Amino acid sequence: MDNSFIRFDDVSKSFGALKVVEELNLDIGKGEFVSLLGPSGSGKTTILMMLAGFENPTSGAIWSDRKRIDKLPPHKRNMGVVFQNYALFPHMTVSENIAFPLKMRGTSRADTSERVKRALDMVQLGALAERRPSQLSGGQQQRVALARALIFEPEVVLMDEPLGALDKQLREQMQLDIRDLHKRLGLTVVFVTHDQTEALTMSDRIAVFNHGKIEQIGSPSEIYDHPSTRFVAEFIGETNLVAGSVHSIDGHEAVIRLENNEVIKVVAKDRLRSGSKVVFSIRPERIGLGAGPGNTLETRISDVVYYGDHLRLLLSGGGQSFVVKTDRNRLPPSVGDSLTVSFLPSDCWAVDA
Known part of the structure; x- marks a missing residue:
């Protein structure tokens, strides 16, 4: 079984004729924080629900800590779940909501009281223990849901877009709070989101999903800097996708001929061939x-937009359009000006068109 803590072995899920997840193979290590990222309908929430036990795979097997779990009911999987809508009980206080999983497991009153107190302190809600969910802000409700998922000390915490209902500033703060809890408690976290920055x-x-399959899996820097497919390049952050054809290949570097016959050098994927149509990805920054x-390319400025922390330039050159992010303290260029731009081959990543 190797050293993976959670493992999906050829897992597929269909609803009638619709195949939502297709032959998924995914390993997650103990203590790892893995995000399932993709657009709506890509299968990521269905994967989380199968792991939690709320959906059954059509085929394949799911393992946790070397035990097969896809036949086990949810309460026997030792996994905490945080949903997007929090699913708090409106008639219960904060303390009662957090204590609910322990009550269902028959934990003693004294032990429950002590563990609820620790959980409240962990999410900094000790002063709000007797309030009802309706008396809390969205961020406070999210903290209650998180404390309830952690109260019974699960091996794994599953989160299904838990920050989607929060405003930008609060969402960014909760991202840091969850990240801190993950590191401090050594949790294994599987996190579903469609937010690339998150x-x-x-x-x-x-793991970037598209139509029920993993397009690419890797560290954030690998996914962002070295997208392996056009879908990943477009979906993760902002990028310039520039069309051309492969003029020649020398090791891991390819020479790309642009539509106006200018040539540039880029990092080449193994499957690229001379003469093939490609696009290469270059991030604006x-x-x-x-x-x-x-x-080096000669371009002309089509537009300049002030974004506060940076300037955003729209350029045309090489038969293409480019977006460039640059320091706001530079002397603002003017629309219509000619502008030379440069970028390293190692910052360009070519994929099949």
Whole structure:
């Protein structure tokens, strides 16, 4: 079984004729924070529900700590679950909500009281123990749901877009809080989200899903800097996708001929072939203004937008359009100006068109 703590072995899930998850093989290590990232309908929530026991696989097997669990009921899997809508009981106080999993397990009153107190302190809600959910803010309700998922000390915590209902500032704070809890408690976390920034901020690894299959899995930096498919390049963050054809390949570097016959050098994937149509991905922040080492293009400024912490330039050149992010303290260029830009081959990643 190797050293994986959670394992999906050829797991598929269909609803009638609709195949939602297709032959999923995924290993998650103990103490790892893995995000399942993808657009709506990509299968990520169904995967979480199968792991929690609320859905059954159509085929395949799911393992946890070397035990097969896909036939076990949810309460025997030792997994805490946090849902997007929190699923708090409105007639119960904060303390009663948090204590509920222990009550269902027959924990003594004295032990329950002590563990609820520790859980409240962990999420910094000790002063609100007797309030009802309706008296709490969205962020406070989210903390209650998190404490309830952790109260019985589960081996695994599953989170299904738990921050989706929060405003931007609170969501970013909760990302850091959950990340801190993960590290402090050594939790194994499987986190479902469609928010790329959230996944990049919180995860040890990210599995990018598309139509029920993993397009790419890797660390945040691998996923962001080295997308293996066009879908991943477009879905993760912002990127420029530039079309061309492979002129030549030398080891891991390819020469790409653009539509206006200019050539640039990029990192090549193994499957690229001379003459094939490709697109290469270059992130807006990796393009420098002015001549530099590596690739150089002559462009013209189509638009300049002030974003507060940076300037955003829309450029045209090489028969393509580019977006560039640059320091706001630079002298703002003017629309219509000519501008030389440069970028390193190692910052460009070519994939099949």
